[in-house]
Amino acid sequence: MIREEVEGGYSVLCPELGVVSQGETIEEVKENIVEAVELYLESAKDLGILEEILEEAGVDLKTARDTIVLSEYITTPLQASL
Numbered sequence: 001m002i003r004e005e006v007e008g009g010y011s012v013l014c015p016e017l018g019v020v021s022q023g024e025t026i027e028e029v030k031e032n033i034v035e036a037v038e039l040y041l042e043s044a045k046d047l048g049i050l051e052e053i054l055e056e057a058g059v060d061l062k063t064a065r066d067t068i069v070l071s072e073y074i075t076t077p078l079q080a081s082l
Contacts, residue, residue, distance in 0.1 A: 016057040
């Protein structure tokens with residue numbers, strides 16, 4: 001969910017994970033949210049809670065292949081996460 005901010009720039013939310021980011025342009029905000037989600041998933045992996053988080057986000061780990069799609073703008077490699 002991308003939102004134009006009154007002060008300028010844009011903010012974005014990945015509702016499945018509760019991850020947010022911002023950027024000056026729509027392209028930048030899309031890049032930033034992907035990076036933020038990847039960092040979030042990497043941290044979850046390090047903490048040993050990645051599978052739980054993905055299941056809560058509605059990702060079926062039994063049928064997921066190479067990537068997971070979160071929201072409209074966010075696709076991340078699954079193998080890098082697991």
